[in-house]
Amino acid sequence: MRAVRFVVLMGLLWGQDASELGERLFNQRCATCHKLQQKLIGPPLARIGERRSEEWFARFVSNSQALIQSGDTQAVAVFRAYNQQIMPPFPDLTDEDIRALWTYLNSIAAPQPVAESAPSEAKAVLYPGELRPMKVEDFAFLRRAYWLLAAVAVLVALLLAVVIHFVSVKRASEEQA
Numbered sequence: 790m791r792a793v794r795f796v797v798l799m800g801l802l803w804g805q806d807a808s809e810l811g812e813r814l815f816n817q818r819c820a821t822c823h824k825l826q827q828k829l830i831g832p833p834l835a836r837i838g839e840r841r842s843e844e845w846f847a848r849f850v851s852n853s854q855a856l857i858q859s860g861d862t863q864a865v866a867v868f869r870a871y872n873q874q875i876m877p878p879f880p881d882l883t884d885e886d887i888r889a890l891w892t893y894l895n896s897i898a899a900p901q902p903v904a905e906s907a908p909s910e911a912k913a914v915l916y917p918g919e920l921r922p923m924k925v926e927d928f929a930f931l932r933r934a935y936w937l938l939a940a941v942a943v944l945v946a947l948l949l950a951v952v953i954h955f956v957s958v959k960r961a962s963e964e965q966a
């Protein structure tokens with residue numbers, strides 16, 4: 790039991806260490822070009838494991854250009870998407886360093902997609918005569934106005950028919966007289 794606990798504890802400590810090493814390496818070696826949550830010169834790297842494998846990550850970080858030139862589709866695509874800027878190789882990073890970076894980056898919350906145009910408070914205020922998008926209430930009003938007009942038209946037609954009827958009856962009786 791004690792041995793198990795020891796192993797688990799060491800594992801946790803190692804994980805902690807790896808994450809700390811990863812954070813330090815990221816800040817020293819990557820942060821000039823990468824943010825966690827947003828684009829900088831390169832893509833945001835939080836949760837990189839959701840789109841790349843660990844092996845791919847290791848190869849890209851140690852020498853991105855070698856991977857791109859080998860024709861790897863993902864590497865070529867990201868290279869093109871970032872205007873073919875060259876990420877420098879990091880031949881001095883050990884496997885352990887790269888694993889620590891991977892652990893650290895995947896422990897960060899995923900980047901939030903930036904809302905294209907958040908509806909601003911200012912736009913909610915409308916001044917008389919200002920155009921605004923149609924709302925449900927507007928449609929309800931238009932529908933009501935339409936039925937009202939239709940009803941008026943029917944009434945007018947009926948009234949006309951009655952008037953015409955009486956006028957023609959009157960004229961007929963006058964002609965007889």
Ligand code: HEC
Pocket residue numbers: 814815818819820821822823830831832834837841846849850853867868869871872873874875876877879890
């Ligand atoms: C001088 C700027 C620069 C530095 C420093 C840099 N990168 Fe990059 N990185 C880029 C650019 C630019 C790209 C986009 C791909 C390309 O143009 O090659 C990129 C792409 C990546 C990608 C691919 C992301 C994806 O979505 O596929 C990973 C992973 C990555 N970098 C990790 C790192 C790590 C880890 C470090 C630090 C050890 C680092 N980078 C340091 C510029 C940099």
